[in-house]
Amino acid sequence: MPIPTTRLPSGEPIPAFGLGTWMMGESDKKRGDEVAALKLGLDLGATLIDTAEMYGDGEAEEIVGDAIAGRRDSLFIVSKVLPENASRADTIAACEGSLKRLRTDRIDLYLLHWRGSTPLEHTLEGFVQLQRDGKIRHWGVSNFDTDDMEELLALPGGNACATNQVLYNLKRRRIEFDLVPFCRARNIPIMAYSPIEQGRLLGAAALKEVAQRHGATTAQVALAWLLEQPATIVIPKATNPEHVRENFAALDLRLTDEDRAILDRAFPPPSKKYALEML
Ligand code: NAP
Numbered sequence: 001m002p003i004p005t006t007r008l009p010s011g012e013p014i015p016a017f018g019l020g021t022w023m024m025g026e027s028d029k030k031r032g033d034e035v036a037a038l039k040l041g042l043d044l045g046a047t048l049i050d051t052a053e054m055y056g057d058g059e060a061e062e063i064v065g066d067a068i069a070g071r072r073d074s075l076f077i078v079s080k081v082l083p084e085n086a087s088r089a090d091t092i093a094a095c096e097g098s099l100k101r102l103r104t105d106r107i108d109l110y111l112l113h114w115r116g117s118t119p120l121e122h123t124l125e126g127f128v129q130l131q132r133d134g135k136i137r138h139w140g141v142s143n144f145d146t147d148d149m150e151e152l153l154a155l156p157g158g159n160a161c162a163t164n165q166v167l168y169n170l171k172r173r174r175i176e177f178d179l180v181p182f183c184r185a186r187n188i189p190i191m192a193y194s195p196i197e198q199g200r201l202l203g204a205a206a207l208k209e210v211a212q213r214h215g216a217t218t219a220q221v222a223l224a225w226l227l228e229q230p231a232t233i234v235i236p237k238a239t240n241p242e243h244v245r246e247n248f249a250a251l252d253l254r255l256t257d258e259d260r261a262i263l264d265r266a267f268p269p270p271s272k273k274y275a276l277e278m279l
Helices: 028-043 055-068 088-102 120-132 146-154 179-185 205-214 218-228 241-252 257-266
Strands: 005-007 013-015 048-050 076-081 107-112 136-142 164-167 190-193 232-234
Touching (some): 028 055, 028 241, 055 088, 076 088, 146 179, 164 179, 179 190, 205 218, 205 257, 218 232
Parallel strands (some): 076 107
Antiparallel strands (some): 005 013
């Protein structure tokens, strides 16, 4: 199954499914398995990898560097700057550190990991300089609620924001009330992190019921539901090769109206505004 794409605000296609890397790079013993899992994902057809300078204190980016060696050009690499490094100069220095660890000359999409105390315009200046220097192709944000997005987009150049990466899965639908429509109206894709709630979603009865109807797993149903959402990029993390393969097979799973009704009953969409949740 070819990986579906959605579009960045620029019109450039971006894969709607990719590989997460949080918790990678935290143990020497697991390093080989983590590189192998990412390589397996790429062999199966993934082209997008999501990482961050925070993950494993830079070690996850090193692991990505190993996994992408020799095939970087066909890939779309996402990384993130920590809010404490988000001044103009520190954003540039942080990106250069990430480029070294990833062993590449550019990051395709560079995100502010969450909002800190640095004025957004300073981070933006860093992003714009990095773009001018060819070190990043697009920039965006993560964990931004609707009011943060409004503030960002009102800044000069702020409407170049290419994505907002947020917690989104069946259990975390609150953003559907206003953040999702806000981003969709501006052609800003949502990147859905923790799509299976780090495994905690998988025992849910409604997921089991739908999974049974398809001879699928609950993880596949949770991913298939997110993959159906328009302008949404789904980035499950898996080190276990069985999980990697299983998650790819979610691309072939087609939910029915009845499945959606079961899931909506168990995980109802919001009827009012709630503050953005983050992990
Ligand atoms: P996740 O993808 O929802 O879940 C990952 C966990 O689920 C791992 O323990 C993994 O186990 C397990 N798993 C994966 N596929 C499975 C399957 N088919 N069946 C059973 N278990 C399965 O959680 P996440 O890592 O938090 O989120 C995904 C990515 O989003 C991250 O890796 C990161 O890149 C990004 N993220 C961003 C932020 C942010 O603030 N911007 C926050 C959180 C996450 P194994 O590893 O053992 O296979």
